[in-house]
Amino acid sequence: MxxxxxxxxxxxxxxxxxxxxxxxxxxxxxxxxxxxxxxxxxxxxxxxxxxxxxxxxxxxxxxxxxxxxxxxxxxxxxTALPAQPVVPPARQATGDRVRRTNSPQTAKKDKADPATPPVSTERDWAVQQSNRWSTRTRVLMRGIIFAVLLFMGGAALVRLWPAFYAEVQQQIQNSR
Structure with missing residues (x-):
């Protein structure tokens, strides 16, 4: 070999x-x-x-x-673009009428900021997550809330036990 x-x-x-x-x-x-x-x-x-x-x-x-x-x-x-860009006249509200102007100053004011892309970057994601609790903390808090509810239910049952016991005993006697 x-x-x-x-x-x-x-x-x-x-x-x-x-x-x-x-x-x-x-x-x-x-x-x-x-x-x-x-x-x-x-x-x-x-x-x-x-x-x-x-x-x-x-x-x-x-x-x-x-x-x-x-x-x-x-x-x-x-692509062939026209030499002079066509700017639509801007609208200005005067009272209850709308007036059209053709001045470049008003057109510049009315121009919107460039649109941001409809995507989320990691930095935006980190900002959104900054106020969130960790998974362990969320589970712990849910457990504590559940334990408190069980404790309150148990306390109410113990407090009302004599009346509950009497009601059950009466139902048993009535069913015979």
Whole structure:
């Protein structure tokens, strides 16, 4: 037999790639996933799932939005836009009438802030979770509440036991 077949896998050291190679491979894969997600968003109108955003981490989410902004800017620059953007006249309320103005100052005031994406990042999740009790604390508090209710029920039963006992005894005698 050859020496290679006789050698058991446990007798030789396992080959583990350098950590930097593993990290670089993971970063390349995340980048490919992000570019594919941006393509889906721009061409099919799909949305990115919150599970993907969590998987990519904060740096991946930042890179995702950076790639998305860059691709949108490229698409916008490639299409023929009019030289002067058309600004619809802003509305101003005066009393019970609505008056239209065409001034750029009012148009700037009426512009809404850019919409935030309908996704939750890890930082938002951490803020939401900051006031929550741990699982152990919640279970302990529920147990204490249950014990207090049982204690109060037992105390009421002991307090009312003579009347309850008399009622049961009377029902037994009446049934005979």
């Amino acid at each position: 050859s020496k290679r077949l006789e050698e058991k896998p446990a007798n030789k050291p396992a080959r583990i790639p350098v950590a930097s190679k593993i990290i670089a491979e993971g970063n390349r894969e995340i980048g490919a996933q992000i570019r594919a997600a941006v393509d889906r968003i721009l061409h099919k109108g799909a949305s990115v799932s919150s599970a993907d955003l969590r998987k990519w981490g904060p740096r991946g989410v930042g890179y995702f939005f950076e790639v998305l902004r860059r691709r949108i800017a490229e698409d916008m620059s490639s």
